[in-house]
Amino acid sequence: MFNKETEYALRGLVYIKLQNLNERRPGVTEISKEIGAPHFFTAKILQKLVRAGFVESLKGKGGGFYFDISKPELPIRNLIASIEGEKSFTGCAFGLKQCDENQPCPMHERFAPIREAIRNLVDTETVQTLALKLQAKGTGKTALDLINKITAK
Amino acid sequence: MFNKETEYALRGLVYIKLQNLNERRPGVTEISKEIGAPHFFTAKILQKLVRAGFVESLKGKGGGFYFDISKPELPIRNLIASIEGEKSFTGCAFGLKQCDENQPCPMHERFAPIREAIRNLVDTETVQTLALKLQAKGTGKTALDLINKITAK
DNA sequence: GAATAAAAAGACCTTATGGTCTTGTAACCC
């Protein structure tokens, strides 16, 4: 579906938010382990996300990653678009540059509603809503156990 | 959406079928030009498709590519899966290995119907149905002009 | 202010994707 960088970014940010809800500020080592991503690669991706302003970081002892709660929620569309580009939501399945109502490719009519549904999903789902969904399932267990259980190796 | 190889394969086969409907057997040079794909790369992809049994070829003068009409129609799912693998239709958007009703990722519930719609589309749409749709639009013009017009450089 | 803990930066490597080119080989036609 998405490329690795996007997947790790998504899982990483949701994990950070989940921990933040628990008054914790996880570091790269913990994050990479829990989301099943390579350590250094995770670090590199998180650096980019900080530079992009999606998440904040604190160096030194007791440091780690966290969300600035004064900022608005982050729709996953913004995250995905910043890594893969907007065309991942708008591109034609047949690969045509010009494909719309006027010049439709042979798949256009059937594919348009699907793309619309995807756009709607990524517009309305945010890192925060995803973290809350995970937390909701976690009654009785620590958040860490939870995501650990559902995260692929 | 799909990678380049898949796009060229899709457009190439649909173009071949469209020409076959017109009693023609196009060659690599013509195909690559009309679908807007690099010449040699197109040749390589078509070779693979012939080896995979998706389409037939004839060498020598008057040769080219054509579909064996005694074979059943080719759902684009088979084509796409043979290039990108089945997981392009079944993979979890969150990137989890285990993601289903029992162990759902936080996007699962909303993403499942979308994936189902995609599967339905690629299962029922075939190279033949796509070619016919193109032809239907082409009353009054040659098929070649038509696809030429809608194919991106 | 020294020790320590953690992120930032960037060099570097590996593999996959996308693309080019040359040579071989089969079919057809005169």
Add this chain to the structure above:
DNA sequence: GGGTTACAAGACCATAAGGTCTTTTTATTC
């Protein structure tokens, strides 16, 4: 059967994606 046409095969190259590692900087704590 020789010339021509067109696919087959495979070597080769460029770029991007994915991943690793070392060094530097910043912050905290004692």
